[in-house]
Amino acid sequence: xxxxxTWFSTSESVTTSKTTSFExxxxxxxxxxxxxxxxxxxxxxxxxxxxxxxxxxxxLEELCDAVGWSRRPLRKVKKAIExxxxxxxxxxxxxxxxxxxxxxxxxxxxxxxxxxxxxxVHPDFQSKGLGKALMKYVLKKLRSEExxxxxxxxxxxxxxxxxxxxxxxxxxxxxxxxxxxH
Amino acid sequence: xxxxxTWFSTSESVTTSKTTSFExxxxxxxxxxxxxxxxxxxxxxxxxxxxxxxxxxxxLEELCDAVGWSRRPLRKVKKAIExxxxxxxxxxxxxxxxxxxxxxxxxxxxxxxxxxxxxxVHPDFQSKGLGKALMKYVLKKLRSEExxxxxxxxxxxxxxxxxxxxxxxxxxxxxxxxxxxH
Numbered sequence: 227x228x229x230x231x232t233w234f235s236t237s238e239s240v241t242t243s244k245t246t247s248f249e250x251x252x253x254x255x256x257x258x259x260x261x262x263x264x265x266x267x268x269x270x271x272x273x274x275x276x277x278x279x280x281x282x283x284x285x286l287e288e289l290c291d292a293v294g295w296s297r298r299p300l301r302k303v304k305k306a307i308e309x310x311x312x313x314x315x316x317x318x319x320x321x322x323x324x325x326x327x328x329x330x331x332x333x334x335x336x337x338x339x340x341x342x343x344x345x346x347v348h349p350d351f352q353s354k355g356l357g358k359a360l361m362k363y364v365l366k367k368l369r370s371e372e373x374x375x376x377x378x379x380x381x382x383x384x385x386x387x388x389x390x391x392x393x394x395x396x397x398x399x400x401x402x403x404x405x406x407x408h
Numbered sequence: 409x410x411x412x413x414t415w416f417s418t419s420e421s422v423t424t425s426k427t428t429s430f431e432x433x434x435x436x437x438x439x440x441x442x443x444x445x446x447x448x449x450x451x452x453x454x455x456x457x458x459x460x461x462x463x464x465x466x467x468l469e470e471l472c473d474a475v476g477w478s479r480r481p482l483r484k485v486k487k488a489i490e491x492x493x494x495x496x497x498x499x500x501x502x503x504x505x506x507x508x509x510x511x512x513x514x515x516x517x518x519x520x521x522x523x524x525x526x527x528x529v530h531p532d533f534q535s536k537g538l539g540k541a542l543m544k545y546v547l548k549k550l551r552s553e554e555x556x557x558x559x560x561x562x563x564x565x566x567x568x569x570x571x572x573x574x575x576x577x578x579x580x581x582x583x584x585x586x587x588x589x590h
Contacts (some may be wrong), residue, residue, distance in 0.1 A: 307517075308518075335489075336488065341523050376586070377584065377586050378587075381581070382581035393586060394586050398563075400564070403560050403576060404575060405576070407551050
C-alpha cells in the first residue's frame with residue numbers, strides 16, 4: 227500500500243478526534259498494523275505520526291539539513307531505512323498539505339533489543355513537546371513488539387531530554403562504546 | 409547449506425595452515441562468503457570461527473549458562489539470531505569433535521550502524537586472547553560490509569577489554585542510554 231493511500235484512509239478514520247491533544251492521542255493505540263497512523267490535532271494544524279517507510283528521501287534530507295546533520299549518501303539512507311526494524315515519521319498536516327517535521331528509526335533483533343537512531347525534530351517545531359510525542363510513539367510501537375530493552379546513544383545536549391522520558395544513562399555502570407574503522 | 413557441510417568443506421581447505429596462530433589467522437581473510445569459516449590452530453586443538461546461523465540452541469544456552477547469564481526463552485533467542493545482521497561463533501575442534509566456546513552477534517541497519525550483543529567466551533577459554541580473536545573476527549566481518557559505526561554496551565568489568573580493542577566510551581560526551589518497559 228502506498229504512502230498516500232495509507233495516509234488518507236487512516237487520517238479520515240480519526241478526524242472525529244480533532245480536539246485530542248497529540249500527547250493523549252499518541253498514548254492511545256490507533257491500530258495494530260505496522261502501517262497504522264496515529265494522529266493528533268490543534269486548531270490550526272494536525273500532527274500525524276506514521277510508520278510508513280515509503281518516505282521522500284529528499285524531504286528527509288531537508289529535515290536533517292535543517293538541524294545541521296552531515297549529508298549522507300541517499301543510497302545508504304535508503305538501505306538503512308529498509309533494514310530498520312521501525313521507521314517513525316512525524317508530519318504537520320494542514321488541509322491536504324503535509325510537511326515532514328520529525329523522524330526516528332530503530333534497529334532491532336526483533337526479540338530482545340532495539341536501538342533508536344536518527345531522532346530529529348525540525349527546529350521550527352522544537353520546544354513544543356513534539357520530540358517527546360515522537361519518542362512516545364516510537365516506544366509504544368517497540369513495546370507492542372515485546373522488545374524489552376530499548377537503547378540509544380544520546381548527544382550531551384539531549385541526555386536530559388531522554389532522561390525525562392525514562393531513559394537511564396550507564397545503568398549499573400554499563401557503558402555505551404563506539405568503534406570506528408581505521 | 410547446512411552447518412556441518414559448510415564446516416567440514418571449509419575446514420579441509422585450510423588444514424594446510426595449522427601452525428598459524430589464531431590471531432594471525434583471523435586477521436587474514438579466508439573467504440568473502442558470509443558463511444566462510446576462519447580457522448586457527450594450536451598443537452592440541454584448532455580454534456575455528458563461523459558466521460553460520462544454524463546453531464544448536466541448547467549448546468548456545470549451555471555456553472551462556474557457563475558464564476551465569478539468565479536463561480532466555482529459546483523461541484526468542486531463535487528469533488533474535490534470525491534477525492541479527494551478524495552471528496559469530498567460536499569453536500574448539502579436536503579431530504572430528506567440536507565444542508562451542510564463544511558467541512557474539514550484531515544488529516544493524518546494513519548501512520551505517522551495527523550494535524554488538526551477547527559476547528560470550530566460555531570460562532575455560534578466557535584469558536587466552538580468544539575474546540579478542542572473536543571480536544577481531546566480528547569487526548572484520550562488519551568492516552567488510554562497510555559499516556562505519558560499531559557500537560556496544562559494555563558491562564563495567566569489560567570496559568577496559570573493549571577499550572584495548574579500540575572502542576571508546578562516551579566519545580564527545582555521547583551517552584549510552586537504556587529504557588525498560590514499565
